Amino acid sequence: MPEGSYVRTIADFHLLPGVAEAIARLNRAGIRVIVVSNQRGIALGFYTADVVDSIHEHLQAELSRVHAWIDAFFYCPHDKNSCDCRKPLPGLYEQASAKFTDITPGSSAMIGDSLSDIEFGRAVGMKTVWIAGPKEIRTSPLWGLRAQSSFLHDGRAATIEQAILMHDGEAAGSREMFLKNLSRTQQLELLKCEVETLRGKLAKLIEERDTASPDKTDRQSA
Ligand SMILES: [Zn+2]
Numbered sequence: 679m680p681e682g683s684y685v686r687t688i689a690d691f692h693l694l695p696g697v698a699e700a701i702a703r704l705n706r707a708g709i710r711v712i713v714v715s716n717q718r719g720i721a722l723g724f725y726t727a728d729v730v731d732s733i734h735e736h737l738q739a740e741l742s743r744v745h746a747w748i749d750a751f752f753y754c755p756h757d758k759n760s761c762d763c764r765k766p767l768p769g770l771y772e773q774a775s776a777k778f779t780d781i782t783p784g785s786s787a788m789i790g791d792s793l794s795d796i797e798f799g800r801a802v803g804m805k806t807v808w809i810a811g812p813k814e815i816r817t818s819p820l821w822g823l824r825a826q827s828s829f830l831h832d833g834r835a836a837t838i839e840q841a842i843l844m845h846d847g848e849a850a851g852s853r854e855m856f857l858k859n860l861s862r863t864q865q866l867e868l869l870k871c872e873v874e875t876l877r878g879k880l881a882k883l884i885e886e887r888d889t890a891s892p893d894k895t896d897r898q899s900a
Contacts, residue, residue, distance in 0.1 A: 752770045766796075
């Protein structure tokens with residue numbers, strides 16, 4: 679879901695094509711599938727926790743048609759800045775790893791379509807895959823470009839199916855695939871963002887080097 683929009687009823691909920699089959703594939707491979715979501719709409723009174731639970735049940739029913747399932751759902755029902763479980767904070771990971779004690783960041787991957795999903799995965803130390811199709815890139819080009827240029831994620835996939843392929847290590851060259859979807863203007867914007875990011879990183883590294891260097895003050899005062 680894009681930030682700021684909410685699934686309020688089951689009628690609003692749609693499983694994207696290929697998702698059920700992709701999850702079935704993970705199930706068959708013995709990979710646990712856990713859904714983590716921010717449900718600030720509960721705190722705002724847009725819907726209740728019961729609605730969220732019934733949407734999860736609806737999802738399980740849809741998945742069961744292809745013998746797929748979600749192993750667990752964890753969600754944050756709180757408003758911004760009022761808890762430690764609203765993504766990108768790591769609370770939902772802690773809840774999941776408390777329930778499934780064999781979970782480790784190194785053996786997990788976070789697949790998501792929002793920046794907070796990717797930041798959450800990075801904060802925990804998981805592999806991350808950002809999913810954004812041409813539609814997301816078109817409707818919010820700068821968001822997509824910034825997310826891409828900040829190097830926050832390990833790979834970009836257009837679909838969950840593709841993300842799982844990437845997770846399996848079967849798809850390479852995601853950056854090239856990403857660039858192919860962009861117009862010339864978007865490619866230029868992306869490169870500009872990347873240069874800015876690199877410039878910032880360089881400045882930070884130089885600053886750190888100069889602060890850490892013991893003889894720097896001597897040199898300056900000499
Ligand atoms: Zn929370």
